[in-house]
Amino acid sequence: MFPYLGLKASTKQSQIDERLQYHPQVFEFFTTEQDVTPSGLIHLRDMIEYVKAAGVSKIVIHHPMKFQGIHNEVAVDQTSHRDGYHFLMRSSEALIKLAIETDTQVLIHGGYNSPLSEILSNYSSIEAARKVVFSRLDYFQSIGGDHVMFENSISPLYDYGDPELENLVIEHRYRLCYDTSHGFIVLHGDNAKLQASMAHLHDQIVHYHFVDSMGKFHDSLELGKGAIDWSALKPVVNMNATNIFEINLKDQMNSQEMRNSYQYLKACWQTSV
Incomplete structure (x- = not known):
């Protein structure tokens, strides 16, 4: 029953x-560059089956955040960052193929937070870079169908909260993951605008990253420890979606902050109108 107890871990069996x-x-797998090597993909497949055998049917594979220590940006320039571009495409294709074969989901970030100076060193404008992002997301959607979703970032290349971009997302009929902290940061801590953004994209959201924030930078706080008004989000969430609690952990071998967040949200929404 929504909200779900959704937890995230690496592909290490001890964490799982x-x-x-x-x-x-x-269950959401946080993957790394090593997880999309031939041996890594075999291990990931084994861990997916392991999690399924434990009775979990709703599984998401989070695309690697980094390649060679740098954010794995969908907008990576094909000419000046050839290796990064090939990694983006090969890893996305491999994970989408795996997701189709295992009936799971792949989550791809539409962006991370590359500095504007870096974006503009490769593209003539934000609009030009954004066109590249949407072209590549269109391709991933074409091969992934109902097995791929796209997450918002705090980059202007793919940031929910920007009405212009949200309208494009709706037009392209993308399946979405909405990260509440990313939206809140983009909207400078404005709860009313966060609620409006989530309501606007409601029908296309299939997964949530529930994360608190002060709305100033990427702080990934436990729910109730930031400035997001969680009670006010209940009427605007899509209860047909899945969710996890993507919280910074003090210890990767202890999911306490994620579990605390689940209990907080459940209690909050039980007392909300």
Whole structure:
């Protein structure tokens, strides 16, 4: 029942076992560059089956955030960053293929937070770079269908909260992951605008990253420890979606902050109108 106890872990079995003891209903794999090597993909497939065998049917694979220590940007320039571009495309294609074969989901970030100076060193304008992002997302959607979704960032290349971009997202009929902290940061901590953004994209959201924030920078706080008004979000969330709690952990072998966030949101929404 929504909200789900959704937990995230790497592909290390020790982390996975720590999460599984709490019987999550949704499980998200945080993958790295190593997880999309031939041996890494075999291990990832094994861990997907391991999680399924524990009774979890709702599984998401989070595309690697970095390549060679740099954010794995969808807008990576094909000419000046040839290796990064090939990694983006090969890893996305491989994970989408795996997701189709295992009936799971792949989450791809539409962007991260490359400095404007870096974006403009490769493209003539933000609009030109954004066109590249949407072209590549169109391709991933064409091969992934109902097995791929796209997450908002705090980059102007793919930031929910920007009405112009949201209208494009709706026009392209993307399946979406909405990260609440990213939206809140883009909107400078404005709760009313966050609610409006989530309501606007409601029908296309299939997954949430529930994360608190002070709305100033990427702080990934436990729910209730930031400035997001969680009670006010209940009427605007899509309860047909899945969710995880993507919180910074003090110890990767202890999912306490994620589980605390689940209990907080459940209690909050039980007392909300």
